[in-house]
Amino acid sequence: MKSRTLLFSLVGACALPLSLSAQASDVQIYGTFLPFLDHVKTSGATAPGLSPANGGATQVAASAYTGDLGNLPGRNRMTSGTSNLGFRGSFKVNDDLKIIWQIESAISPDGDAPNSLTSRNSALGLEGSWGRVFYGNWDTPYKYPLLFVGALRGLNPFDNALTANPGFNVPGTTTQNGRANAKADAAFNRRQGNSIQYWSPVVNGFSGRVAYSVNEGKTAATTTVPSVSPELWSALLSYKAGAFNISYGYERHSDYFGLAQLGGSAGATATNATSKDEGHELIAAYAFPTGTKVSAIVERLSYDTSDTAVGKVNHYERDAWYVLVQQRWGDHQLFGAYGKANAGSATVVGGGPVTTNGLGGAQWSAGYTYSLTKTADLYTSVYGMTNERSASYALFPPVGSGVAPGASTTGFGLGILYTF
Numbered sequence: 001m002k003s004r005t006l007l008f009s010l011v012g013a014c015a016l017p018l019s020l021s022a023q024a025s026d027v028q029i030y031g032t033f034l035p036f037l038d039h040v041k042t043s044g045a046t047a048p049g050l051s052p053a054n055g056g057a058t059q060v061a062a063s064a065y066t067g068d069l070g071n072l073p074g075r076n077r078m079t080s081g082t083s084n085l086g087f088r089g090s091f092k093v094n095d096d097l098k099i100i101w102q103i104e105s106a107i108s109p110d111g112d113a114p115n116s117l118t119s120r121n122s123a124l125g126l127e128g129s130w131g132r133v134f135y136g137n138w139d140t141p142y143k144y145p146l147l148f149v150g151a152l153r154g155l156n157p158f159d160n161a162l163t164a165n166p167g168f169n170v171p172g173t174t175t176q177n178g179r180a181n182a183k184a185d186a187a188f189n190r191r192q193g194n195s196i197q198y199w200s201p202v203v204n205g206f207s208g209r210v211a212y213s214v215n216e217g218k219t220a221a222t223t224t225v226p227s228v229s230p231e232l233w234s235a236l237l238s239y240k241a242g243a244f245n246i247s248y249g250y251e252r253h254s255d256y257f258g259l260a261q262l263g264g265s266a267g268a269t270a271t272n273a274t275s276k277d278e279g280h281e282l283i284a285a286y287a288f289p290t291g292t293k294v295s296a297i298v299e300r301l302s303y304d305t306s307d308t309a310v311g312k313v314n315h316y317e318r319d320a321w322y323v324l325v326q327q328r329w330g331d332h333q334l335f336g337a338y339g340k341a342n343a344g345s346a347t348v349v350g351g352g353p354v355t356t357n358g359l360g361g362a363q364w365s366a367g368y369t370y371s372l373t374k375t376a377d378l379y380t381s382v383y384g385m386t387n388e389r390s391a392s393y394a395l396f397p398p399v400g401s402g403v404a405p406g407a408s409t410t411g412f413g414l415g416i417l418y419t420f
Helices: 002-024 144-148
Strands: 025-033 036-043 075-079 084-094 097-106 122-128 131-139 174-176 190-199 206-213 231-241 244-254 275-287 292-305 313-329 332-341 345-348 361-373 376-387 408-419
Touching (some): 097 131, 144 231, 144 244, 144 275, 190 231
Antiparallel strands (some): 025 084, 025 408, 036 075, 036 408, 097 122, 122 131, 131 190, 190 206, 206 231, 244 275, 275 292, 292 313, 313 332, 376 408
16 A cells, blocks of 8 residues: 555656646747739849949949840749748746747748748747847847738738848848848848847837847958958837837948948958948838728938948948838728838948939839638739839849849739738
């Protein structure tokens, strides 16, 4: 009898941690699918022969103007937008502390691309009444409010790709761990790896976020090449009161040399040793009792280098704005959006002549959604991105490998969205 009692006691003691673990932990599987079938084309690419002397931009090489060779004929395609599959959970340590985690991966319902685990927002951290802190690969605070200026719960070709983007075929959104020495270095719509973030609690309607992506790509100096230390800082201050919300975002990239992707000199050289790229954004939205919601973005991006080579571009900045109007009644929604990026301004080392002629662009879209349930929508849209004669703003995802200067993209399509 004593042996049997001892056996039951030991089994109970071993099972107790498992029972407590099950009670204290929470795990969720979630996902978003949004395949979109559309017809899209580019047209109007600027003819060869343009130069700064006859109306072109200093930052665009004469060889980039291709005329008809840069136009892509209409084609049908299928895109997956920001389709994803994820797992997230928490473990309660005590009444004011939880361990939190998330593993999220991009998926391609259209079958176009292989996807890897943790390719989207993934992290491990701690949460309490004081806020949340975590390590991982996550949307920057600067990007976060942009996600809500969209007609759907996910990014499609007709959604905003104009702000957080300077043009020049820089991707409309990107996931990076640091400096890539590629077009993505100039992007401000980022999911950033090698980063730590802190989110504050909401206090009287105010909240904040701050992120730092470490300088893991720091290089050693040589006799001919300087050391560079690429790092990223991003911050967001938000206020929400009922149907109104407003956010200010700031982001800085040090030694990313984004200007090298916008017609400036290559970075990390003896004549171009450091760089600073900055973004400032103000985003506001108001939901009226009539079912109308208006969202707006204003933004300034600037790119600077320490280049000392006379005649080379060492500064470029441009302003942009974007407005989305949504009207919902019951299960139906109409939406329309329009945004414009101006040509901006630039300087060159030595103060010589420089022009940004034709570097402006505009984006527009209109569409309709019907909610089958709270978690599923049918949607359709017509959309376009219009470039001035030297500009190369591209949609997400772009058509082909890039947009020729002056080429405009237009499309229309039908899709379905499901979340769980």
